[in-house]
Amino acid sequence: MQKSRMKDKVLLVLLHGVILLLTWHYGGQSQMIGPTQPLIAMTGDDIILPCQLEPARDAVDLTVEWSRRDLKPRFVHLKRDDAELLTQNSLYSRRTSLSINKLKCGDISLKLSKVQVSDAGTYSCLVPEIGAKSGMELVIGSISSVVMEISKVKNEIFFKCKSNGWYPEPEVFWLNSQGNQMTAESTNSAKGSDGLYTVSSTVTVNKRQTNSLTCRVQQKNINQTEEAHMHVSADFFLVQCNPAVQITISVAVCLILIVTTVFLIWKCGQKKTKIKIHDEDENELHQTEMKERLQRECEEKKILKNELQNNEEDLERVQETIKRLMEQKTSLKNQREKLFTLLQEDKTEMKEIMKKLERETPKLDKEKKMHRRGDKKTNLEKRMKVHEDLLKMTEKLMEETENIIIQMTERKGKLEKDKEQIIKHLREKQRNERDLEETVREICEKI
Incomplete structure (x- = not known):
């Protein structure tokens, strides 16, 4: 009789252990969540390759493998036995890192610094202990001015x-x-x-x-x-040269007219010739001064044009940055609302679990349910903590994004004012240039 009771107790313990293992295997196993669209990064930038365990769990003591199948060795980053082996492949030496704080929340995202052209490819993140794996494609880009x-x-x-x-x-x-x-x-x-x-x-x-x-x-x-x-x-x-060459041609024509005029005056009398030569010398001197002023005006106008072009390029970049920041702000706002909804759902579920735990007494036939609800409560608390941390992080990013938008908007306003001033000065230079060209033509006609 006593042996039969001992046998029943052993069978009961074994059955309880099998149920717990099945519960852990089918109910608590995490999955890996990664991006569904290719990631794009520009050369020289830093980028985060996102990878998250869901439901979240502490991954500090787990092995984390980041790899590319087209590389030999294939490991981009390897964390094993509480140590990070950073140089599995020489292409990624001292350019990869994992965040310990994020690992505690199940976030095994990899930071890749100073992106290079050779970084383009398909990446895999793997946690071997739980069989969770995810893949993503990284597209590298580089641009330059024309x-x-x-x-x-x-x-x-x-x-x-x-x-x-x-x-x-x-x-x-x-x-x-x-x-x-x-x-x-x-x-x-x-x-x-x-x-x-x-x-x-x-x-x-x-x-x-x-x-x-x-x-x-x-x-x-x-x-x-x-x-x-x-x-x-x-x-x-019409002319295969710049405005300065046009003036030179005009001067040559004027000199021909001067020679003809001098010859006619010489025939009329020496006295008239001297007077005419004196007037011509003064006109030539005045013409030289006008040409020098015209050249200075042209150089200053060229400088203003370069400043205007640089201003327009800066203004375009600022406007594009503001556009991207506004898109990022909208995305963060949507993410915050989603996290807030998830957090509210977690709190509602937690209340239901607590009510059930308070109603039930730890009787023998209810002991298994009590264990399951206790484990579910623990997992739910961890998930609530992750959602709360993500919500705080999202709100902080929204605040930083708003500050940058304000700074970029102020920068845009200053660039627009500078552009108006440059255009105003450029118009003045153009008017001065036209007036000087008219003066030079009048001098040539007098000569």
Whole structure:
């Protein structure tokens, strides 16, 4: 009889252990959650490769493997036995890290610093102890400004466009003043030792085609576009040189008229010739002064144009930054509302568990349910803690984003005021230039 009772007790203990193991295996196993869309990073930037255990659990003592199958060795970052092996692959030496604080909340996201072109690929994050795994694709991009050059042969103008430091390989488009695409004569692309592409393209136009041209370099994979514009005045087709050369030609014509006038005056009399020569000397001196002033005005106008171009580029970058920050703010707001809803659901579920625990007494036939609810309460408390931490982090990011938006808006206002001042000064220089050119023409007519 006593042996039968002992046997029943052993069977009861074994059955209880099997039930607990099944409960842990099917009810408490975590899954890995990663991004569903490819991640995009620009060269030189830092990026977080997101990976989260759900439901969240402490991963400080777990093995964490980050790898790329196309590499040998394949490990990008490996944490095992409370130690981080940072240089499994030399390409990632001293550029990867895990946050201990985040690991405590089940966040095994990897920080990758100073992104390089070679970092592009498919990454996997794995926790072998629980079999949780997730994958993601990282797309690397690099862009650069566009430079345009111009030259003229007879009635044809040659435009050349060049930009270096792109990845992946971009496309080059030419657009006329109506925004229609033009066919380029030649387009070249070369990959440097650093893995970045240099592109160049050439197009030829004549006066009847267009006097304004845009060179656009774009990469659709990373959704980046850079372009440069150039406008050619009608005078450029008439004279194969700049305004200073036009003045020189006018002076040459004037000198021919002066020689003719001197010869006629000499024939009329020596006295009249001396007076005329004196007047001509004064006119030439005045003309030289006007030319020097005109040259200074042209140089100052060129400086103002460069300042205006730099201002417009800065203003465009600031406006784009404000746009992205507003999008980020909206995304954070949605995330905050979602976390708040999840937290409210957790609190409601916690109240229900507490009520059930208070109603039930630890009788023998209810002991298993009590254990399950106690474990569920513990897991729920951890999940509530993760949601609360994420909510605080989201609110902090929203506050920082709002501060940056305010700073960028102030910067935008200052750039717009500076642009108005530059345009005002540029118009004054243009008026002065026209007045000086008119004065020079009048002097030439007098001579």
